[in-house]
Amino acid sequence: MTERLYYADSFLHEFEARVLAVAGEAGRVAVTLDRSAFYPASGGQVFDTGWLEIMPAASGTPHLRVNEVVEDEKTGEVLHIVDGDTAVFQTGTQVRGVIDAERRRNHMQQHSGQHVLSAAFEKLYGFATVSFHMGDDSCTIDLAADSVSASQLQVAEKLANEAVAEDRSVEVRFATPDEARAMGVRKIPPAEREKLRLIDVADFDLNACGGTHVRSTGQIGAILLRKTEKVKQGVRVEFVCGLRAVSIARRDFETLTEAAALFSTHIWEVPQQIRKWQNEIKAAQKAQHRLLEEVAELQAERMLLSAEQRGPRKLVVQYLADRDLGFIKMLAQKLTKNDGMVALLACGGGQPSLVFAQTAGSACDMGALMKQTVQTLGTRGGGNRDMAQGGAPDGERAERAVRNAASAIG
Numbered sequence: 001m002t003e004r005l006y007y008a009d010s011f012l013h014e015f016e017a018r019v020l021a022v023a024g025e026a027g028r029v030a031v032t033l034d035r036s037a038f039y040p041a042s043g044g045q046v047f048d049t050g051w052l053e054i055m056p057a058a059s060g061t062p063h064l065r066v067n068e069v070v071e072d073e074k075t076g077e078v079l080h081i082v083d084g085d086t087a088v089f090q091t092g093t094q095v096r097g098v099i100d101a102e103r104r105r106n107h108m109q110q111h112s113g114q115h116v117l118s119a120a121f122e123k124l125y126g127f128a129t130v131s132f133h134m135g136d137d138s139c140t141i142d143l144a145a146d147s148v149s150a151s152q153l154q155v156a157e158k159l160a161n162e163a164v165a166e167d168r169s170v171e172v173r174f175a176t177p178d179e180a181r182a183m184g185v186r187k188i189p190p191a192e193r194e195k196l197r198l199i200d201v202a203d204f205d206l207n208a209c210g211g212t213h214v215r216s217t218g219q220i221g222a223i224l225l226r227k228t229e230k231v232k233q234g235v236r237v238e239f240v241c242g243l244r245a246v247s248i249a250r251r252d253f254e255t256l257t258e259a260a261a262l263f264s265t266h267i268w269e270v271p272q273q274i275r276k277w278q279n280e281i282k283a284a285q286k287a288q289h290r291l292l293e294e295v296a297e298l299q300a301e302r303m304l305l306s307a308e309q310r311g312p313r314k315l316v317v318q319y320l321a322d323r324d325l326g327f328i329k330m331l332a333q334k335l336t337k338n339d340g341m342v343a344l345l346a347c348g349g350g351q352p353s354l355v356f357a358q359t360a361g362s363a364c365d366m367g368a369l370m371k372q373t374v375q376t377l378g379t380r381g382g383g384n385r386d387m388a389q390g391g392a393p394d395g396e397r398a399e400r401a402v403r404n405a406a407s408a409i410g
C-alpha cells in the first residue's frame with residue numbers, strides 16, 4: 001500500500017518514489033506510487049495537486065500535471081490522476097513528486113483551523129462537530145446543536161483566534177484505539193485500525209485525523225466565521241481561515257466600499273442608509289398611488305360624460321396606451337360605482353392587459369366575455385360576472401379586443 005509521507009510531515013513538498021501501477025486511459029490515467037506526499041481527497045479535506053517528473057531529471061524530462069488525487073476505496077492505495085503523455089510511466093519508473101505548496105498551505109490552514117474551531121464550540125457550549133466540509137471558497141462544520149446564536153458565534157470565534165494567537169504546537173501522535181480512548185479522544189473512528197493518527201493541539205484539542213496540519217496554531221493565521229444555516233443534523237457554520245480569510249475579507253470590504261460610494265456614506269452607515277432609502281421609497285410609492293387615484297377619478301368623470309348609451313346601460317370602451325393594469329383596474333372600479341355602467345378597458349403599458357367591469361349586479365357576464373376574448377387572443381384571463389381581467393399579446397391587439405368585445409354588449 002502507498003506509504004503516506006504526509007502522515008509524518010505535512011511540510012514535505014517534494015519526494016522521490018517508484019511507480020507501482022499505471023491504469024486508465026489517455027486524459028485520466030491513475031498512477032500508483034510506492035510512497036507519496038500527495039494528499040488524496042478524504043475526511044472533508046480536498047486533494048493536493050502538483051507534478052510528477054520522470055527521474056533522473058534533465059532538460060526535456062516529462063513533467064506531468066497531477067490534477068486530482070483520490071483514494072482507492074478497495075485497496076486503500078493513493079491514485080494520482082495525471083494527464084499528458086502518460087506512456088512515459090511504467091511500473092518501476094522512478095519519479096519525483098512536487099506538490100503545489102500554496103494550495104497545500106491553504107488546505108492546512110483550513111483544516112487545522114477547523115480543529116481549533118470545533119474544539120472552541122465543544123469547550124464553550126458542548127456542541128460536537130458532526131461533519132466537516134472544505135470547499136473551494138469556504139469551509140463548513142455541522143454542529144450538533146438546535147441553534148447557535150450570534151453571540152455564541154462571536155465568543156467561539158474569539159476563543160478560536162486566541163488559541164491561534166497563543167501559537168500552540170500542533171503535533172502528530174500515533175496511538176492504539178485503547179490508548180486514544182485513555183487519552184480522552186472523543187471520536188474514535190469505527191474502522192478497525194491498529195494505530196490511530198492523532199492531531200494534538202497543545203492543551204486545546206486532541207483528535208483522530210488523517211489530514212495535513214500546520215506545525216503550530218499561529219500558522220493558521222486567522223479564523224473568520226461567516227453565516228450559519230439550519231441543517232438536518234444541526235447547525236452548519238461557514239468559516240474561512242488564513243490567507244483565505246484575508247482575501248474574503250478584502251472582497252467583503254470592496255463590496256461594502258462600492259455600496260457606501262453609491263450612498264455617499266461610510267461603510268458602517270450602509271445599513272442605516274438602506275433603511276432610510278427603503279422608507280423613502282415606501283413614502284414615494286404611497287404618494288404616487290394617491291396621485292394615480294386622483295388621476296383615475298378625474299379620468300373616470302370625463303369618460304362618463306362621453307359614455308355611449310346602449311339600451312339600459314352606459315358603455316365606456318377605452319384603450320390607454322401608456323397606463324398599466326393597476327391603473328385600468330382602478331379606473332374600472334371608479335366607473336362602475338355609477339349605476340348601469342359597463343367599462344371595457346385595455347392598456348398598453350407594462351404587460352398589455354384587459355379589464356371588463358360592470359356596476360355590481362348588472363345583467364351582463366364580464367367573466368364569460370373575458371373568457372371568450374382571451375380565447376381569441378390566445379392568452380389567459382378570467383373573473384366573475386362583475387369584474388374580469390386578462391392578458392393581451394400587445395397593445396394593438398388589446399385595443400382591437402376591447403372594440404370587438406363592445407359589440408357583444410347589447
Ligand SMILES: [Zn+2]
Binds near residue numbers: 043115208
Ligand atoms: Zn481533521
